[in-house]
Amino acid sequence: MKESNLQNFEINQESVVPPSPVTKRNKLVYILVPVAIFLVVLALLTTILMKGRSTPQLSISTTPAPQNDSPTPTPELQISTTSAFFQYVASISAIQKDLDTVDLQESSLTPPKLDLKVSFEEE
């Protein structure tokens, strides 16, 4: 009986081993790895977000645009020039009509022909 108790005691002694230094290191790993992953993910997200924000700036060309690539006129300006040309059509027609119909003879204003010489002498 004593022997068996002693054996049990030894077994229990073996089973209740103090924590080894490796285990402590594992705990540290368990904490550090998620933190590291979190930081990496955070860094990735930050990079992606920063990329997203800086894309338009990167697309602007610092070199002057070629001559043929004319910028598209704003709709307001396009409308204003187009309507202006429409207006000119009417103005041109009106002036052309005036030029065609202007009376440069004014026959009704021709000076009267008068008999100026009054004489009762025999001719």
Add this chain to the structure above:
Amino acid sequence: MTLISSVIFLFVLYFNQPIFAQSPTASAQNVLSDYLFNYNQYRLADNRYIVAKNEYQTYKTLSSKQKALDETKNMLLARTEVVKTYLLLLRQRLQESPGITQIDRDPVVGTIDTQISWVEDQKNPILSAGTLDDLVKISGKFEDKYPELEETFYTALTHILAGKEQSLWTKSSSLTDSIKATVLKLRAIGTQTDIFERWLVESQSKLDRAQDKHTEALDLLVKISEQGFNSRSTEARSSTYSQIQGLLAQENIYLKETMAYLSEIIKEAANEGI
């Protein structure tokens, strides 16, 4: 009470202003009708004068002499009335025609008013004349004055016609400037405007030529006043006036060409979808 009267007076004065402004010149059509009526009356009176004169020269009777005196008076009165109504017509047209500057208009209108007064002053001596010799003298005075009157006629006519063309030139020039401004806007936004600009240069060139013809026409007015008061001066003045009409007609052609070039710009703009 005084305040109310003052207000009513000012009200009446304000609304009467246009009536006062219109009173020296009735409508152009009435003045023209008046002149044409008087011109017709003069021609009839002149025919009667010629008949009476021939009768007097043939028969030498007292009755034919009296008839000649009466018909000569009628003819001379009708002649002054024709000149007066013609001057009024020119005055009216000068005031209504577009494109005449005040600097050009005022001296001519002033001369016309002076001459109307002179013509009016001739009526009393005609009415009070007792002999044929008196009428011959009065007519002689009118004959001497006539070249001066004629100079006023042609000066007024030139300003009336030149004013019309000047008005059209101003409109054409203004339109050219507006189209030029639009073309510059289009160029600023990168539209190809080379063709438009070439048409604009041509338009401006025609406008300049039109202006040159206008200046030439007005310069001939000096010639009209220098043509003297001799027997051939009437023909010379009429000939110079025809030259003025010719130059103004050339100005008109240049303005038509200006409009044709501007039309090309509009057509080109339509073709380009601008």
